[in-house]
Amino acid sequence: MDIGAQVASWMDRHHDEVIGWRRHLHSHPELSHMEYRTTEFLASVLKSHGLEPHLFPGTGLMVDIGPASDSRLAFRADMDALPLVESTGLDFASETTGVAHSCGHDVHTVIALALACALNSVQLDIGIRVIFQPAEEVMTGGATDLISFGALQGVDAIYAIHVEPKLKVGKVGIRAGAITSASDVIEIRVKGEGGHSARPHLAADVVYALSKLVVDLPGLLSRRVDPRTGTVLVFGTINAGYAPNAIPDSGVVSGTLRTADIGTWREMRPLVAELVEQVLAPTGVKHELIYNPGVPPVLNDDVATALLASAARDVDQQAVVQAPQSSGGEDFSWYLEHVPGSMARLGCWSGQGPKQDLHQSDLVVDERAIGVGVRLFGSLVQQYSSRSEAFLKH
Incomplete structure (x- = not known):
């Protein structure tokens, strides 16, 4: 069984646990540079699954998985929430007055968390790094801090996803070149x-x-x-x-x-x-x-994006759609100033009712997107593992 299939199997077995993590994060949002409880929670979960996270000064953390190596594949998730009053009416809505996960960062975080835990149960022949970044929503954001703390040391390529409420669950928006502004x-x-x-x-x-x-x-x-x-x-x-x-x-x-x-x-x-x-x-x-x-704009590397598209098709042959170029900003771009990589759009619209938008107090993410994201990244690890030599030559 390849890595992608093993990650998918782990996700099936731990589905309820992962959804519980997401709902905990959603109900306890924290603003940029204030993600102390979030950092503590993530570290606790990682340790309970046999991992040894590295905490950054202030907030944020990362964890290395697989063989010790100077050549790693990295995944980045942002953790911070927005200064909004949530109006979703969800049973697990924000319990923090005036703060809400209305950009889907709780989903990004739990996908990365599940990926790290799943990969720790898999025999890997490449090193993996999962980065949990604070403060994406503000300027100057947390990406530059984490880079200065050594988050990219030994990293050859980096990936991220962002939920897209205009896109149906199961679809993955791919775009080479500029995907944000x-x-x-x-x-x-x-x-x-x-x-x-x-x-x-x-x-x-x-x-x-x-x-x-x-x-x-x-x-x-x-x-x-x-x-x-x-x-x-x-x-x-x-x-x-x-x-x-x-x-x-x-x-x-x-x-x-x-x-x-x-x-x-x-x-x-x-x-x-x-x-x-x-x-x-x-x-x-x-x-x-x-x-x-x-x-700067997020500039998706051609080869990295091709691998991402291949991984998405490995999950579902019909998954890949062309992502539009957005005028929004995203500090994942700072990582791509140093190493190649790519960001994808992850469909999170249920397919019923009106399509919503990011940064709105009533945003509801279909939780089936979490499983899609975990499987996508698991397949990407498999793709990278089998093609890493060609990628490194690129």
């Missing part, structure tokens, strides 16, 4: 000589200046950046003034800038600074650009 936050603060709205010629009108930014800056970017890169700037806040007949002396606008092209992302900051200067120059206001770079 870079996501930066920009804030532009403006100051000018305030005044009476009856005499705008005697003031530097910051409201007018902010309006120019909101309208002109996205348009100018669309003429300076290749449209095939999927680059988009969207402002989410604009604030200035209190009275309709007074020109305020300060204001601020902020938004997100996203792109699917890593080269464009690396050149974006000076371009934005140049265009902001040009837009505001005629208005007479002074400005400050605060540019907060987020994460």
Whole structure:
């Protein structure tokens, strides 16, 4: 029996236990960098299954399985929840006020946990590392911390999955190249000589200046950046003034800038600074650009993605679908700056009722997706084990 089949068999035998782990995690969510109970719970389960987890400073942990090796295949799961009030009505809904697993990280975590426990009962000829990462939902996220702590030392390739409530259970969304986008936050603060709205010629009108930014800056970017890169700037806040007949002396606008092209992302900051200067120059206001770079796009390696697709088809010949490129950000991208790998979309829609969305308080994940995820990763270990030499040459 190959590794994938052994992992699937373990999952069948431990199904109720694994679902219990997931429901415990779901009902006890923790915010980014605060995943202390989650870390303790995961360490306890791993130890009870004969594993020796390594805890990172603060929160998060990893565990190595199989032979000691300088060549490992890694899997990453994110653990943190969102600052939302859950409205699912589930029997195991969040017991923590104002915190909810509305992005499916509890599912990612329990899939990785089950995989680690299952693989520890299998005879492996390659080393495996399972990484439980804190703080994916914030900037700066936990990925860069774990990399600095040595999470990728000896790792040759890394994989992850993310639940997709637009995709039916049993389907696995695969995409080579960019599957997510870079996501930066920009804030532009403006100051000018305030005044009476009856005499705008005697003031530097910051409201007018902010309006120019909101309208002109996205348009100018669309003429300076290749449209095939999927680059988009969207402002989410604009604030200035209190009275309709007074020109305020300060204001601020902020938004997100996203792109699917890593080269464009690396050149974006000076371009934005140049265009902001040009837009505001005629208005007479002074400005400050605060540019907060987020994460690069997740760039799925071609060979790693082909292995992932092969593993999905090994679970179900009809499983693989083409995943769309998302404008969302995901800090799994930082791992792929160091080693090749791939992230897949894991269908979690039951097939009945309306399709939901991530980051919504009523998100309900069909728990059958957990078994699919565990089997997918188990099959991937088998695929990698049989093709690792070719992969390493790549």
